[in-house]
Amino acid sequence: MNRSLDHSFFRHEYGRLVAVLTRRVGVRHLQAVEDAAQAALLIAVEGWPRDGLPDNPSAWLFRVANNRLLSELQRSRRHGELERHGCDALGDSSSPATVHLRGDVRDAVLRMLFVCCTDELPIESQLVFALKVVCGFGVREIAERLFMTEGSVYKRLGRAQERLRTTALELDGLTTQQLASRLPAVQAVSYLLFTEGYLSSHGETPIRQELCDESKRIVTMLAHHPISATPDTFALLALMHLHSGRVNARRSATGGLVLLEEQDRSRWNTAEIALGLSWLACSARGETFSRYHAEAGIAAEHCLAPSFGQTRWDRIVELYGLLEAMAPSVLHTLNRAVALAEHLGPAEGLAVLEGMDVPPWLERSYFWHAVCAHLRGRCGQTEVAIQHTRAALAGAPSKSIADALERRLAPWLEQAS
Amino acid sequence: MPKYLCLQRRVPGTKPIATRPSPAEMQAMYEKFNEWRERFRAQLVDLGGRLGDGRVELHSAAADGPFVEVKELVGGYMVISASNLDEALDIARECPGLVSPGSGVEVIEIRTPG
Numbered sequence: 001m002n003r004s005l006d007h008s009f010f011r012h013e014y015g016r017l018v019a020v021l022t023r024r025v026g027v028r029h030l031q032a033v034e035d036a037a038q039a040a041l042l043i044a045v046e047g048w049p050r051d052g053l054p055d056n057p058s059a060w061l062f063r064v065a066n067n068r069l070l071s072e073l074q075r076s077r078r079h080g081e082l083e084r085h086g087c088d089a090l091g092d093s094s095s096p097a098t099v100h101l102r103g104d105v106r107d108a109v110l111r112m113l114f115v116c117c118t119d120e121l122p123i124e125s126q127l128v129f130a131l132k133v134v135c136g137f138g139v140r141e142i143a144e145r146l147f148m149t150e151g152s153v154y155k156r157l158g159r160a161q162e163r164l165r166t167t168a169l170e171l172d173g174l175t176t177q178q179l180a181s182r183l184p185a186v187q188a189v190s191y192l193l194f195t196e197g198y199l200s201s202h203g204e205t206p207i208r209q210e211l212c213d214e215s216k217r218i219v220t221m222l223a224h225h226p227i228s229a230t231p232d233t234f235a236l237l238a239l240m241h242l243h244s245g246r247v248n249a250r251r252s253a254t255g256g257l258v259l260l261e262e263q264d265r266s267r268w269n270t271a272e273i274a275l276g277l278s279w280l281a282c283s284a285r286g287e288t289f290s291r292y293h294a295e296a297g298i299a300a301e302h303c304l305a306p307s308f309g310q311t312r313w314d315r316i317v318e319l320y321g322l323l324e325a326m327a328p329s330v331l332h333t334l335n336r337a338v339a340l341a342e343h344l345g346p347a348e349g350l351a352v353l354e355g356m357d358v359p360p361w362l363e364r365s366y367f368w369h370a371v372c373a374h375l376r377g378r379c380g381q382t383e384v385a386i387q388h389t390r391a392a393l394a395g396a397p398s399k400s401i402a403d404a405l406e407r408r409l410a411p412w413l414e415q416a417s
Numbered sequence: 418m419p420k421y422l423c424l425q426r427r428v429p430g431t432k433p434i435a436t437r438p439s440p441a442e443m444q445a446m447y448e449k450f451n452e453w454r455e456r457f458r459a460q461l462v463d464l465g466g467r468l469g470d471g472r473v474e475l476h477s478a479a480a481d482g483p484f485v486e487v488k489e490l491v492g493g494y495m496v497i498s499a500s501n502l503d504e505a506l507d508i509a510r511e512c513p514g515l516v517s518p519g520s521g522v523e524v525i526e527i528r529t530p531g
Contacts, residue, residue, distance in 0.1 A: 010444035041443045049450040050464045138439025 005057070008210075010041055011136030012217075013058060017065050018133050019108035023171040024066075025073065027115060027164050032072050034133075040065035058105075109134060110225055111171040113218065114178075117185040121163055126189050127196075128153055129160035135214045145207055146196060179227045186228065187236055187292070190219050194240050198247070212247075216240050223279070234283035235292035241276030242299035245269040257400040259408060261308040273303045294323035313343035330362050338371060346378035366395035370405055377412045385412045418498040420462055420527045421505040423512075425492040428519050449513040457497070457508050465495030492520065502526060 006012075017037035022030055040061045054060035116129045128146070131137045139157070143150045174182075197211025219237045222228035249263040280296050297319045305311035320336035333356055341349025353375060362368050369392035377385030389405075389412045396402035406413060438446065454461060468491055499505035502524065509515060509522045516522055 005444070005447075007444070008441075010440040010447070014440040038437060041440055042438075045443050045447045045450070046467075048447060049454050136440040138437075138442065141439055141441060 005053070008136075008213075009057075013061055014038075014041065014136035015109055015112075015134045016058065016105050017061060019112040019171070020062065020105055021065060021069055022112060023108045025069065027170055029069075029073065030133075030161065030164065032069060032076075036065045036069035036072065039068050106221055107225065108171060110221055110228065111174065113186055113189075114174055114182050114227075115164065115169055115171060116160060117182055117189050118163070118167075119185060120167075121160055122156075123185075123188060123192060125156040125160045125163075126185065127192055128156040130189055130193070130218075131214075132157060134218070145211060176227070183222075183228055183230065183233070186222065187219075187233060190215050190222070191236060191292075193218070194243075198243055212240070212244055216244070231283045231286045231288045232290035232292050234279050235290060235296045238276045238279035238283055239292055239296035239299055241272050241279060242296060242303050245271075245273035245276060245303060255400060257404040259404055260302070262407070265307070268303070276300070276303070289322070289326075291323055291327045294319050294326065298323070311342065313339050317343050330356060330359060334362075334368070334371060337375070341375055341378070346375045350375045350379055364395070366392045366397070366401070366405070369395065370409065373409050373412055377409070382412065382415060386415055389413055418460075418500055419505075420496055420498050420529075421502070421509075422525045422527050423465075423495050423497060423505075423509045423515075424523045424525070425494070425515055426521055426523050427490050427492060428521060429490065446513060453512055457511075460498050460508060461495070462498050463496040465493060467493040496527070 014037050017040065018030075018033055021033045021036060025033065043064055044057070044061060048054070048057075113130060113134050116133065117126050121129075128142055131142045131145070132139070137145070139150050139153050142148070143153045146153075193211055194215035197208040197213075197215065216237070219233065219240060222233045223237050246263070246268050248269060249265065249267040250258055252258050276296070277300060280300055283293060283296065298316055301312055301316050301319070316339040317336055320332055320339055324332045324336065333352065337349045337352035337356075339349075340352055353372065358368070369388045373385045373388035373392055376388065389409045392405050392409065393402055393413075396405055454464075497505055497508055499508060505524050505526075509524050512522075
């Protein structure tokens with residue numbers, strides 16, 4: 001009789017309650033909405049183990065939260081706190097709390113995301129706010145996941161809430177044009193959420209996995225909604241699946257980092273890679289070629305290569321070139337140099353490095369030194385390669401990265417000792 | 418098997434901490450409570466509940482008097498069965514959320530005639 005709940009049910013339900021109720025009563029009541037969602041979940045914690053799960057837990061929570069919210073708003077209206085907002089604040093409070101349709105809920109959650117993703121807010125604030133309100137993470141959990149202090153999480157949340165209060169934009173008040181113009185910001189936040197989970201070199205695996213899952217959940221919603229089902233959204237989702245499909249092979253049994261050329265390709269998740277490839281196919285329509293297309297294309301080339309040696313490096317070099325043109329970054333140039341070294345040889349890769357304007361932060365990083373050591377060593381510049389090897393190992397942020405570097409740079413490491 | 422009344426009591430002089438657990442924490446609480454209930458299913462006679470407002474009826478006219486404090490200190494009750502007081506205490510102690518900073522549980526045997 002005890003049906004079990006999905007392990008992120010409470011978190012996701014929180015996001016759904018906040019979105020649906022905010023849509024009902026308005027963004028200015030966000031605090032009361034969050035309190036009501038919190039209260040409803042607490043009542044469930046006590047009641048469900050005793051009485052068993054209700055037939056429709058989501059509807060049950062909505063009814064409880066809705067009632068709490070309306071009585072709280074009526075109470076504050078009696079206290080005159082709502083006077084300045086006028087009496088429309090309760091909206092359709094007299095109508096019964098109907099069980100909403102799944103599509104409506106998803107629509108509300110997405111609109112919530114569009115309301116908080118605005119260029120007027122720094123992207124870090126957007127991310128923190130989305131993690132709290134859409135993904136249902138608590139302040140401490142957000143701080144842990146983004147390696148921030150709780151104080152700075154509060155500060156960013158505060159800034160976002162303040163901004164939303166003053167703009168007084170409603171979930172249903174966004175025009176089609178506004179929704180379209182905010183889509184890049186929504187995509188950027190989802191992308192940031194994914195990279196926080198996928199690329200971060202510290203933090204525990206389950207926590208990182210959770211961030212990747214959340215970003216995929218959000219972009220899957222985007223991909224299925226008419227306002228955001230665009231080729232670049234599909235490419236973004238493809239990119240996430242194609243990276244996730246290889247994540248298992250990136251870790252050894254002992255938790256060490258496994259380099260791409262060492263990875264056991266049979267450990268890749270073929271079902272997830274297939275999903276990524278099908279979204280990539282969907283993305284290939286229309287005139288747009290976004291940075292997400294380039295990145296998904298690169299990931300797809302890696303996924304489709306039968307072995308490291310058989311990788312189509314020429315395609316990867318070309319895609320990094322396109323990526324650089326659309327989103328200029330020295331990191332993209334660095335990656336192109338590495339791919340070019342595999343394609344045409346270390347001298348060609350090195351020529352790209354030498355032509356780069358290297359910013360100080362990159363010059364201090366372990367990966368700059370690792371790439372220099374590898375390419376210069378292969379070009380016969382042993383002395384310089386040894387120096388870079390030492391610098392790369394000294395700067396490695398974790399044991400697993402240092403171990404991987406030692407394997408990669410073994411020829412020069414031996415000569416260095 | 419003897420039955421025991423468990424009373425959740427607030428430790429005098431402490432205020433209940435107004436916590437706002439995150440949704441993930443609430444789900445963890447829910448799952449722990451479910452596990453506990455499954456484990457002691459046979460011994461949980463009545464899961465009871467939280468106590469709300471009440472009134473005291475006395476022989477004399479004193480309506481509130483010394484009972485005020487007691488009323489405020491007891492948060493909830495439940496009834497369990499166990500072979501002895503120690504076992505009853507073990508079950509109560511393991512109930513998630515019952516024993517925490519500022520709150521404890523008092524376990525009393527219910528004596529029935531016969």
